[in-house]
Amino acid sequence: MTDHDVIIVGGGQAGLAAAYAARERGLTPVILEAGAEPVGSWPRYYDSLTLFSPARYSGLPGLTFPGDPEHYPHRDEVVDYLRRYAGRLGTEIRTDHRVDAVTRDNGAFTVHAAGETALTAPFVIAASGGFSRPYRPALSGLDTFTGHVLHSGEYRNPAPFAGQRVIVVGAGNSAVQIATELAGHAHVTLANRAPVKFAPQRPFGKDVHFWSVAVGFDHLPIGHLLKNAPTTAVNDPGSYKAAIHKGKPDQRRMFTTIDGDTVQWPDGTRERVDTILLATGFRPELSYLDTLGALASDGRPRQDRGLSTTHPGLGYIGLEWQRSFASATLRGVGRDARYVLRKLTGTRAGVSRDAIP
Template identity: 60%
Template structure:
């Protein structure tokens, strides 16, 4: 007989923990299933020097401030430690080492959640909180299959030592791409950022305050209509104090238009020139890892991405999501923003049609 709870939360990173906190405040019996041995999500797998681009005072989950200097910018290990402390203080039913491999619907209309280890749980509500950063995206590039150099995704990168002194082309122009490029250049590598659009630097501070403070005070942080302002424009936005722009202006790393093709150990640039490259590093982002929902009709689109409206599935009553990029706003996939989305999703699921209401009526 499968265990039963009010809601099963898949994923024990920042999204899952924020959802568990919201469930407790609503009086819901929740179980969190986390594949790894600790509840920290993707954070332990990022590169060593990763630094948040929002200050600690704007990087906390609900109910627990981020420790240390509130105006400092936390690094990866500080976030991992924060999440571990948050999970311990939450006093929730968090089951690590439980990788979910399928979600199905029972004859009564509830969900059955199965794990790779054979465990099964049932619940009228499921929140897929594996976030937007669990599956590295590796785009198809002309000639990639013929490239004889080393191909890495930023998910594989940890520190500059193994690549020091080598010719590196980084595909992508977001914050991580720029941070890694500058770190490698400082270690003696010759580095180029290859992007389809120019880099777009955004000021880290405006009038003496961090940009994220202004985003919150103006409402742009959580306003759905702000997407064209914050995500639009020409080029990928990069938060910068001025140091990134100045370093790139020195020529190492440099930025060039996207190459036209790869050929053996050669890269052919847009101007027709060719050169030997030793390492191709794909800083091309991530996609939600939600393959376990493939058996639910209408849960995913044809590309395998979640179908949702503000984090709520329009096709599967009782199914929600947490931690997706632009799920409801600019802040949706951030430490500071996922809590509000989690509350919104659980509230909508509880009020929605189908097995959720039936289960609540049965408990009365």
């Protein structure tokens, strides 16, 4: 006999979607969230962050994102939306519960949270965020750089960098957005191994997500085939490519060496730099599954489309490229959650839940 039907680790967008899907399956879930409230990492993102998907495509199952369906929500709007969603979900959410280990015995999982009584369940969903552990690439000489090094997860706004010489390393949406913002206050170079690719955010007058949904790409379960593909294009509302063309920021190939506070570029020129900002992405924080033996040597989960390949009853929600192009997004976690819960629970009878009250 176990304490709960399913234990969900993480109370951000993935965990909330998992709880909704669990209740659809007739399960009574409990969410264990390490933070003070179930809003994921959103409050810690930089101040100007704006979604690249309109509100129409940014909601979780059962609750439409508020406001004009065509507007692009700001970070704080997402935080407020998740608070509202969690408050209306009708699911037990235990905040300040940091899970540090999961074990399994006789077909049941035991989840251990620091300073709390251990809980048991036949199913565990790891939804602690695909963007909770900053990834810092092993750039030659970075450890000896005498200037300031920070990750985009630590960046908030451009004020502290006014007048500085800054290099932003990366080629994705956040790298371009941060570099463009900083370029109004500092001398900024966007450094990457290959030129940034841009895609119009609103081709033919419609947001790119409209077309992705219309042609079925958004729903295709081919994430496992695309996760090692080259970097996808940056969504450009019309200002990013133009800014780089004007040299604010300028774009260069990755520097080759670092000596003190000086970097050397591929053409041999050397330049003093104040700050290197790594907009190089994140990795999931799943260290609590290490003792279970569910992770590969690099810390990534051994899974297929969100289902553990090592432990029956263990599932994942919110991993990048988990099943589709949209797996790690607000619009995609709901579909993945329903898929994972259905696969885990088999033929268990479901319960209709059209909307959150």
